[in-house]
Amino acid sequence: MITLYNTRTRKKEEFEPLNDRKVGMYVCGPTVYDYPHIGNARSFVVFDMIRRYLEYRGYNVYYVTNFTDIDDKMIDRANKEGIEVSELAEKFIAEYRQIANELNIKPANINPRATEHISQMIEMIEKILDHGTAYVAEGDVYFDVSEFEQYGQLSGVDPEELSAGARVGVDEKKQDPRDFALWKAEKPGEPSWDSPWGKGRPGWHMECSVMGKHYLGVPFDIHGGGQDLIFPHHENEIAQTAAAYEVDVPVKYWLHNGFLTINTEKMSKSEGNFFTAREVLDNFDNQAVRLFLLSGHYRQPLDYNTKALEQAEQSMERLRNAADTLRGRISILERKGIGHTNADDSLRTANEVVRQSFEREMDDDFNSPGAFAALYSFVREINTHASKAESPAVLRESLATFSGLLGVLGLDIEESKVAGTESxxxxxxxxxxxxxxxxxxxxxxxxxxxxxxxxxxxxxxxxxxxxxxxxxxxxxx
Ligand SMILES: [Zn+2]
Missing domain, CATH: 1.10.10 (Arc Repressor Mutant, subunit A)
Known part of the structure; x- marks a missing residue:
């Protein structure tokens, strides 16, 4: 039984998908205006690990992660570079795919782009307007927070306090500072689409509501993203979908990953205190980077520093060496023949223990550090017993368990140093x-x-x- 921490209910819950073994999972993807930084990479890797574990547990996961290819940041950057927004998007989508590949992220079932779903966005906005929870103001459309009682259910933000602290900007046409844009009227030099309210483009929150609904329906099982997206992005997603389709709970489980700090300080692009995923992958072993990103519990903050990355490289080496030890012993026994010793019994026991401990840890809100601890103690057992084991079957079974469980964490020891061992x-x-x-x-x-x-x-x-x-x-x- 898997339990997971649901941000919406603020507690650990038993995982029960809406449709038996089928799981719909949506993770907010990158806004493709710049190189992904290592904090973005953490989110990609964490949700990939969660998806892989659900699949290992026999769930059939349909995994959707989008590209936000139109929003303020996209427009600003494209204007700065003097290129079309679509050209900017292509460049950074390619970059994202390369990074995801190097981090061994399993391809999503689909990577929808916001600009491919404009007509569905217009449809959803019309529904929200029909239900009286939005209003049109000179070509803009705003969500009317005062008409939506459950606002704040995810983030715990109090709508009253929100209105006390906020002001309506001079260029905005909101009735209330808490309201947010579903549709933005065209401004000079911006890409725009036709709509019943005139030319314009969708608000960012609308994009994810629509793509989630389009591919997974309403409601669906799991929505993931970084903690910084809880408010306002995910709070607004809930409000939009709930208002459009008149459902109380558009997404059953909300999962959020913690921040990545750099040398214990918050990573900040404006302060220059950040690393791109590209820089990190160029400087360290790719699999060690992935191991590092999973070395802390996904909801906790994780600190990026050179020492932690070097340690991850050493850990990766230990894991690879243990696999090589098993392979080497198997190849020796292929000539030597089959026997059976106490070491075989110890290894067979360790094999069962590692699987049980790994599953116990991962069932508990995807506790990857606990899963690694189980694997490291299996490494100690391998190092103690493999050289004295005489049963190729037991050794093969150990290798299959070891590489299988590492594979659930997205670490691949299949290729490592096989060639070296054979030679x-x-x-x-x-x-x-x-x-x-x-x-x-x-x-x-x-x-x-x-x-x-x-x-x-x-x-x-x-x-x-x-x-x-x-x-x-x-x-x-
Ligand atoms: Zn999103």
Whole structure:
């Protein structure tokens, strides 16, 4: 049973999807106006991990993450660069895809773009207007917060306090400072679309409400994003969808990931206190970056610093080495044959323990640090027992469990140093066979002292030679 912390109810709840094993999941994607920073990357990786774990647990997840390709930031940046908004979007969508690929993020079932859903946005706004929770003001359309009683249900923001602290800007036509734009009338030099209220473009919050509804229906199961999106973005999404479709709970579970700090300070673009995902991936092992981003619980803040990344690289190395140890032992036993020792029993037990601990931790609100702790203790068991194990079946099972569970966290140890391991096995084989040939030669020449020395020294190194009627054979152990 999976329990997860639902921001909407402010407690951990048992996960019960709306439709049995089918799960609809929407995660706010990037506004594609700039290079994604490492804090954005945390959000991508966290929700990818959650999706992978749900799939591992047998759920059929339909995963939607959008590209916000029209909003104020897009327009400002495109104007600054003297290019079309669509050109800017293409550039950074390509960049996002590259980063996602390097972080081993499983492709979404669909990456809708806001500009491909303008007609559905207009439809939803019309519904909200029909239900009396929005008004038109000189080509703009605003959501009327005073007409929506449940406003504040997600963020806990008190609508009364909100109105006390806010003022209506001079260029705005709102009736109340809490109201927010569903549709913005065209301004010179901005992209625009036709609508019943004149030319204009959608408000940002409207984009996610519509794409979520379009691909997952109303209501759907899981909506994710960074904590900074709880208010106003997600609060407004709820208000819009609830008002348009007259449902109380448009999304059952709201999940939010914590901030990434840089050297314990809040990451800030304006202060220059941030790193792009590109810089980080260029400087560190890609899988170690992913491991680092999952090394803290997803709801807690996580601090980015060089030392933490170096530690993640070491951890990744330990994980890869343990997999290589298993592979190396399997390849030795393929020549040596099958046996069974206490080490095999210990390994088989460790194999069951790691799976149980991993699932227990991940079932508890996707506790990835706990899952890593389970994997590291499995690494210790592998390092203790694998060299003495004699059953290829047990070793193969351990390797399958190990790489399978790492795969749930999106870490791939399949390729690592397989080539290196195989070539060192080949080298060992060639060296031992050369020594056996020399021993045979010594025996032919009746130089028994040399022949015995070779046999003894190989024995000390853990390689035993047996003389059979077909000639000498050797094995490790
Ligand atoms: Zn969104």
């Amino acid at each position: 060192s096995q080949e080298m060992l084989k060639a060296a031992v066979e050369l020594l056996i040939e020399l021993r045979e030669k010594a025996r032919e020449e009746k130089d028994y002292a040399t022949a015995d020395m070779i046999r003894e020294r190989l024995g000390e190194a853990g390689i035993s030679i047996s003389d059979t009627k077909d000639g000498p054979t050797w094995k490790i152990g």
